[in-house]
Amino acid sequence: MLPNLKATDIIEKYINEFSEEFKSKKMTKIDSVEFLKLSKNLIAELTSKEIDMLVKTDDGTYTLKSEDTDELMHSRVGALTEGIEKFAIPSKVEIREDCDCNILDLCSGMGYNAMACLSKNKNCKIDMVEISKETLFLSLCLDIPLKEHEIIKKAYFEFFKNNIFENTDNKDNEDNENNKYINNIRVFNEDARIILQKMPDNYYNIVCHDAFSPARDPVLYTVEFLELLYKKLKDGGMIISYSSSIPFRSALFEIGYNVYEGVSIGRKRGITIAFKGKPIYHHISIQETCGNENTCNNNENNENNKKNTDNYENDNYELQRISDVDERLIALSSIGIPYYDETLSKNSEEIINKREIMREKFKDKLMVNKDDEYNYLYSTKRIKSGKIDEKLLNIQKNSKNSVECINLLKKELTNL
Numbered sequence: 001m002l003p004n005l006k007a008t009d010i011i012e013k014y015i016n017e018f019s020e021e022f023k024s025k026k027m028t029k030i031d032s033v034e035f036l037k038l039s040k041n042l043i044a045e046l047t048s049k050e051i052d053m054l055v056k057t058d059d060g061t062y063t064l065k066s067e068d069t070d071e072l073m074h075s076r077v078g079a080l081t082e083g084i085e086k087f088a089i090p091s092k093v094e095i096r097e098d099c100d101c102n103i104l105d106l107c108s109g110m111g112y113n114a115m116a117c118l119s120k121n122k123n124c125k126i127d128m129v130e131i132s133k134e135t136l137f138l139s140l141c142l143d144i145p146l147k148e149h150e151i152i153k154k155a156y157f158e159f160f161k162n163n164i165f166e167n168t169d170n171k172d173n174e175d176n177e178n179n180k181y182i183n184n185i186r187v188f189n190e191d192a193r194i195i196l197q198k199m200p201d202n203y204y205n206i207v208c209h210d211a212f213s214p215a216r217d218p219v220l221y222t223v224e225f226l227e228l229l230y231k232k233l234k235d236g237g238m239i240i241s242y243s244s245s246i247p248f249r250s251a252l253f254e255i256g257y258n259v260y261e262g263v264s265i266g267r268k269r270g271i272t273i274a275f276k277g278k279p280i281y282h283h284i285s286i287q288e289t290c291g292n293e294n295t296c297n298n299n300e301n302n303e304n305n306k307k308n309t310d311n312y313e314n315d316n317y318e319l320q321r322i323s324d325v326d327e328r329l330i331a332l333s334s335i336g337i338p339y340y341d342e343t344l345s346k347n348s349e350e351i352i353n354k355r356e357i358m359r360e361k362f363k364d365k366l367m368v369n370k371d372d373e374y375n376y377l378y379s380t381k382r383i384k385s386g387k388i389d390e391k392l393l394n395i396q397k398n399s400k401n402s403v404e405c406i407n408l409l410k411k412e413l414t415n416l
């Protein structure tokens with residue numbers, strides 16, 4: 001999914017205007033009076049009543065509407081606030097050694113997440129990957145109250161100079177070895193599924209995964225794409241996503257990530273934090289074992305249990321085991337079927353349709369075992385409330401962590 005076409009068409013018009021002025025050397029800098037005037041006009045047009053495409057969030061920073069006008073690029077809590085609270089703080093970028101600060105800002109858009117990370121650690125090296133050049137240009141025209149926005153603007157402006165205004169047709173993207181760092185930042189204006197294949201393996205420490213929601217646009221939430229990211233992460237590297245979607249978490253488990261839940265910001269459910277191997281800078285604040293029978297049977301008790309766990313309230317950014325309900329949904333329900341894109345080229349509709357077919361097959365398979373004792377085709381409601389076979393509950397109760405629990409529950413199903 002992309003930012004709204006109406007908005008990108010308008011931005012495109014301003015890019016062309018700037019490009020012409022740049023070529024004729026009438027406007028060559030983004031701090032010139034002429035560029036400030038152009039920026040003001042763009043923002044005024046996008047925020048006008050008739051267009052209404054650029055929306056002010058609660059912290060005063062702007063976000064764009066997406067193709068589906070119900071979904072904004074950021075939550076109303078604040079575009080910059082999200083960058084800080086959902087990505088920079090949970091990544092622990094602030095306390096990282098310089099050699100552990102290689103960041104992939106996936107779906108970088110206006111660059112809020114990258115600037116938030118830079119504000120916590122000026123030595124991060126960031127690759128920014130964004131398919132829409134219009135959102136990059138919009139960032140040049142916004143007034144974002146963080147001094148690190150200037151660093152992002154510089155990198156974005158260099159990108160436009162080299163790739164758009166000088167008509168060199170993305171030559172830097174063709175060979176990313178040649179794509180130069182501007183103040184430790186590289187900008188890639190391409191589909192993440194393509195450009196990531198060209199990046200070195202074992203390279204990133206942190207992936208800020210900020211795609212649109214998987215239910216609407218699953219292309220960057222598929223098993224194959226997340227597998228590609230796994231290859232690109234160093235050992236101990238992490239993916240952070242605001243999404244707590246079940247098929248997304250399920251794909252992460254399937255690949256072999258260690259998946260945890262972080263705090264929730266502006267939503268009921270916590271963010272997703274997944275590691276390749278063991279976390280280096282984080283410790284896990286909830287006991288890994290699901291030791292209390294009530295906890296396993298009842299999500300409300302589970303929530304209480306989490307709140308009472310050592311450290312969690314003192315340090316909001318530690319990790320916790322994903323909830324009992326999520327573990328059961330991933331392992332026992334068709335909701336846990338992930339998205340697949342074997343060729344890394346399918347569109348959202350194809351990916352969603354394929355998953356629907358797989359969900360039906362999964363249900364059919366469990367329906368075959370009609371014998372009461374082994375009827376594991378539970379309704380979502382029963383799975384959520386824990387009103388399921390004692391044997392399955394015991395597996396969950398006795399397993400050390402989510403990985404073990406989900407594997408054992410799935411095995412139990414395949415033994416049917």
Ligand SMILES: C[S@@+](CC[C@H](N)C(=O)[O-])C[C@H]1O[C@@H](n2cnc3c(N)ncnc32)[C@H](O)[C@@H]1O
Pocket residue numbers: 001002003072073074083106107108109110111112113129130131132135190191192193210211212219220
């Ligand atoms: C939720 S917004 C991200 C907001 C952004 N992090 C920011 O700070 O402004 C999702 C972004 O993903 C981009 N996008 C969608 N599909 C993509 C793809 N396949 N590869 C790269 N970027 C993509 C969209 O253009 C959009 O800007």
